[in-house]
Amino acid sequence: MCGIVAYIGDKNPLPIIIEGLQRLEYRGYDSAGIFLSNKSENSTTKVAAKVEDLKLEIEKKPNFKATVGMGHTRWATHGVPNQENAHPHLSNSGDLFIVHNGIIENYDVLKKELIKREYTFYSETDSEVLINLIEETQKQEQVKLGKAVQIALNQVVGAYGIVVFDRKKPDELVVARLGSPLAIGLGKDSFYVGSDATPFLEYTRDVVYLEDSEIAILKKGKPIKVRNISDDIEVDPYIEKLKWNLENIQKGGYDHFMLKEIFEQPQAISNALRGRLLMSENQIQISSLTEHENKFLNARRILIIACGTSWHAGLVGEYLFESFLRVPVEVEYASEFRYRNPIIFPDDVVIPISQSGETADTLAAIKIAKEKGAFIFGICNVVGSSISRETHGGVYTHAGPEIGVASTKAFTTQITVLSLMALKLGELKGVIGKVKFHDYLTELSQVPDKIECFLKNTNNIREIATHYHKSPNCLYLGRGYNFPVALEGALKLKEISYIHAEGYPAAEMKHGPIALIDENMPVVVIATKKGHYDKIVSNIQEIKSRKGKIIAIVTQGDTTVKQLADHVIEIPESSECFSPLFSTLPLQLFSYHIALMRGCNVDQPRNLAKSVTVE
Ligand code: F6R
Numbered sequence: 001m002c003g004i005v006a007y008i009g010d011k012n013p014l015p016i017i018i019e020g021l022q023r024l025e026y027r028g029y030d031s032a033g034i035f036l037s038n039k040s041e042n043s044t045t046k047v048a049a050k051v052e053d054l055k056l057e058i059e060k061k062p063n064f065k066a067t068v069g070m071g072h073t074r075w076a077t078h079g080v081p082n083q084e085n086a087h088p089h090l091s092n093s094g095d096l097f098i099v100h101n102g103i104i105e106n107y108d109v110l111k112k113e114l115i116k117r118e119y120t121f122y123s124e125t126d127s128e129v130l131i132n133l134i135e136e137t138q139k140q141e142q143v144k145l146g147k148a149v150q151i152a153l154n155q156v157v158g159a160y161g162i163v164v165f166d167r168k169k170p171d172e173l174v175v176a177r178l179g180s181p182l183a184i185g186l187g188k189d190s191f192y193v194g195s196d197a198t199p200f201l202e203y204t205r206d207v208v209y210l211e212d213s214e215i216a217i218l219k220k221g222k223p224i225k226v227r228n229i230s231d232d233i234e235v236d237p238y239i240e241k242l243k244w245n246l247e248n249i250q251k252g253g254y255d256h257f258m259l260k261e262i263f264e265q266p267q268a269i270s271n272a273l274r275g276r277l278l279m280s281e282n283q284i285q286i287s288s289l290t291e292h293e294n295k296f297l298n299a300r301r302i303l304i305i306a307c308g309t310s311w312h313a314g315l316v317g318e319y320l321f322e323s324f325l326r327v328p329v330e331v332e333y334a335s336e337f338r339y340r341n342p343i344i345f346p347d348d349v350v351i352p353i354s355q356s357g358e359t360a361d362t363l364a365a366i367k368i369a370k371e372k373g374a375f376i377f378g379i380c381n382v383v384g385s386s387i388s389r390e391t392h393g394g395v396y397t398h399a400g401p402e403i404g405v406a407s408t409k410a411f412t413t414q415i416t417v418l419s420l421m422a423l424k425l426g427e428l429k430g431v432i433g434k435v436k437f438h439d440y441l442t443e444l445s446q447v448p449d450k451i452e453c454f455l456k457n458t459n460n461i462r463e464i465a466t467h468y469h470k471s472p473n474c475l476y477l478g479r480g481y482n483f484p485v486a487l488e489g490a491l492k493l494k495e496i497s498y499i500h501a502e503g504y505p506a507a508e509m510k511h512g513p514i515a516l517i518d519e520n521m522p523v524v525v526i527a528t529k530k531g532h533y534d535k536i537v538s539n540i541q542e543i544k545s546r547k548g549k550i551i552a553i554v555t556q557g558d559t560t561v562k563q564l565a566d567h568v569i570e571i572p573e574s575s576e577c578f579s580p581l582f583s584t585l586p587l588q589l590f591s592y593h594i595a596l597m598r599g600c601n602v603d604q605p606r607n608l609a610k611s612v613t614v615e
Contacts, residue, residue: 009190020199028075357385
């Protein structure tokens with residue numbers, strides 16, 4: 001996690017870094033700091049607060065024209081979020097500065113060694129250890145900064161994305177990565193660095209995404225130089241053209257990114273379908289899937305690995321693949337999978353799912369599955385992300401940048417892509433007949449319009465939220481394809497409103513959660529027409545008999561549940577397999593309104609970060 005921004009060139013680095021940090025606050029927002037320098041002056045400002053407060057703090061200081069700078073927004077790993085632990089960190093000589101994203105796992109051993117050499121530490125961070133290790137290496141080896149960074153990093157165990165600056169070399173920045181992303185924007189005689197490319201979208205379209213184990217020397221007015229850290233070979237950097245623009249990462253008139261992203265779902269799903277669902281040809285075309293279709297058709301098993309919301313999408317994938325491909329599917333938390341010495345067969349297909357493409361546990365799980373010989377086919381949103389590079393093939397969801405920490409459009413586009421894959425493979429395998437296939441395609445093509453229509457009239461969801469924003473608990477129930485949606489609904493409420501919420505398969509209610517139900521317990525039940533409607537109606541009766549408050553998500557025109565529930569939210573009619581694309585929407589909005597009514601920070605909930613690049 002943590003966000004890094006740096007700049008070297010002729011522009012004023014201050015606004016570039018502050019604006020850039022604000023765009024990266026989704027990565028962490030415990031504390032923030034900035035370092036600015038020119039050939040004669042330096043200034044460091046740090047706050048145990050957000051970037052907005054950092055900006056106010058800087059405004060109190062005297063102005064000077066800097067030519068280089070680096071900034072950091074932190075998600076604490078080593079040491080509490082306070083001013084001392086905020087970045088940038090300084091070496092003992094006062095010459096070297098670092099911003100760091102990641103964790104140095106052997107920092108304790110390195111720190112003890114440095115203490116023996118009379119280094120003093122002013123923070124609890126592993127990053128301060130790293131900058132002093134670089135300083136000590138420079139002293140011992142009498143080498144240039146880049147080389148010293150390289151030698152020091154070869155002693156480090158862990159993950160890092162770093163920017164290092166030496167006051168004695170004011171025209172140069174050294175950046176390096178292992179496991180934590182870094183994008184380098186190439187300007188005219190200048191360089192921009194970011195944990196992703198959003199900080200420099202308006203300045204350049206040319207970007208180099210540093211690969212793991214690479215170090216880059218950014219010298220003002222000179223071309224970028226990249227080397228591999230461990231084998232010390234010069235690398236020819238691949239320059240990509242940025243596709244996202246500034247509009248994609250602004251609120252566009254909405255109060256919050258989360259709300260904007262909820263309302264972007266029709267467009268996001270259209271983008272996920274574009275060029276893949278070909279109605280006129282009655283076909284689904286995903287070139288990377290076609291390239292590897294035999295792997296899927298001959299698979300003994302599909303393993304889906306992911307975390308959080310992406311794991312919930314994976315559960316929907318399990319229902320889709322088992323129905324349409326008739327292949328057994330297991331859905332694994334990446335963090336459990338990687339530490340379990342998992343059994344993987346050579347004819348397994350592993351599908352990692354990740355919005356950011358940077359989640360550390362998912363990335364590590366992929367590496368393990370790869371080592372064991374599995375074929376890896378990823379589903380990612382962020383183009384060029386670490387996970388997308390680590391896979392043998394894959395599909396992008398094309399949801400566009402998701403900035404609200406609570407995932408919304410990423411989830412529905414992941415389900416869209418999983419649906420396309422399952423339908424295509426089901427058709428190839430002959431499990432889905434021609435007529436049914438055509439019906440499914442028609443239905444899928446109508447999803448964006450139906451969602452658009454649903455989102456036009458959602459005032460009732462806000463009204464329902466007014467009854468429950470003070471509840472301490474909430475239960476979510478669903479069956480079949482909507483069981484993962486119940487989990488996702490509960491997660492959304494927990495993370496942005498801090499209300500304790502549990503998602504359960506509705507039938508499991510009788511095996512424990514029913515004990516929680518009384519007149520104070522709101523129970524959100526997904527009770528759409530197709531699927532296990534009668535069973536879920538019985539579950540609703542059971543809740544009602546125990547006086548629970550029922551908020552039911554029903555299919556348009558439903559009358560039965562309406563008579564039983566305290567509140568109903570109608571969603572468009574669909575086949576059961578596509579119902580998560582609709583049933584998720586009211587749950588996203590319900591959480592959003594409740595969080596607002598509780599005065600919570602919807603886009604940046606406490607303790608969370610969008611991109612979990614630590615284990
Ligand atoms: C929840 C949420 C997280 C992420 C999880 C995985 O709203 O956003 O649970 O889904 O951290 O992240 P990705 O998909 O980037 O791997």
